[in-house]
Amino acid sequence: AAFVLGVLCNILIYVAVQVYKKYGTVIGIMICIPAFVLCGFEHSIADMFYLSAANSFSIDSLVFILIVIAGNTVGG
Numbered sequence: 001a002a003f004v005l006g007v008l009c010n011i012l013i014y015v016a017v018q019v020y021k022k023y024g025t026v027i028g029i030m031i032c033i034p035a036f037v038l039c040g041f042e043h044s045i046a047d048m049f050y051l052s053a054a055n056s057f058s059i060d061s062l063v064f065i066l067i068v069i070a071g072n073t074v075g076g
Contacts, residue, residue: 002042002064006071009041014076042068 012032019028036043047068051061 002067003071003074005040005042006044006068007075008039009036009043010072010075012036012041013043042071044069044072 012035016028016032019032020026044065047065051057051065
């Protein structure tokens, strides 16, 4: 599930960046970024921040982050 959520997250991130590059407007960012947050998609950088803020490092969290990174890579 984390892999699929990571893919969906980076699809939205990709769309946001492409809309900005093509049209020079932040409307894609204003729609896509809140959409991935509200949908609960996984972003590897945000997840690493949350894990470090909670000080909850373990082998399970490392495996989770690697799965999300793979999903973000495929989605991008």
